[in-house]
Amino acid sequence: MLMMLSGVLESVSDRYPYYTYVLTVKGEGFTLEVEVPKKLAEEAGWEPKESEKVEVLLGDTLSREFDEYEVVYSGRVYLVEENEAMMSFGGILARLEGDLVKELSVDMKVYLGLRRK
Numbered sequence: 001m002l003m004m005l006s007g008v009l010e011s012v013s014d015r016y017p018y019y020t021y022v023l024t025v026k027g028e029g030f031t032l033e034v035e036v037p038k039k040l041a042e043e044a045g046w047e048p049k050e051s052e053k054v055e056v057l058l059g060d061t062l063s064r065e066f067d068e069y070e071v072v073y074s075g076r077v078y079l080v081e082e083n084e085a086m087m088s089f090g091g092i093l094a095r096l097e098g099d100l101v102k103e104l105s106v107d108m109k110v111y112l113g114l115r116r117k
Contacts, residue, residue: 001103002059005030006117009052023114025054030098032056034112036071037092044070046116057113058100069113077108087112 007027015022021041025032041048057069066072075089085101087094087110094112096104104110 002057002061002063002065003100003103004065005032005056005058005100007032007054007056009048009050009054012048012050021048023048023054025056025114027056030096030100032094032096034094034114035092036114040071046070053117055113055115055117057111058096059111060109062111066111066113069115071114073112075110075112077104077106077110080104080106 005027007025007030009023010026011024013022019038021036021038023034023036036048057065062074073089073092075087077085077087079086080101083097083101085096085104087096089112
């Protein structure tokens, strides 16, 4: 499974005092909320801004396509409901809503890539 998605940053929240952004990416048929540590964003040279176009890559194997992404996480799916999935990347959390959830299962290994478009 490899899903390439495009969307717009609908919101960028600051989770003070945790030095973490919570990005909400809205695309056709999906919404992704994902935490990005500020240090990681700085190292990627990225200060996320609302209305910024982003690409999301979600897969179950680490492929060469991820080399082109600014932020790449490795983790597991820990909850799947009808239209929602929760993922953990070493304590960094992400929530996916939409029909794409049907591709995921609990305890599935996942890779998540983010980049500016």
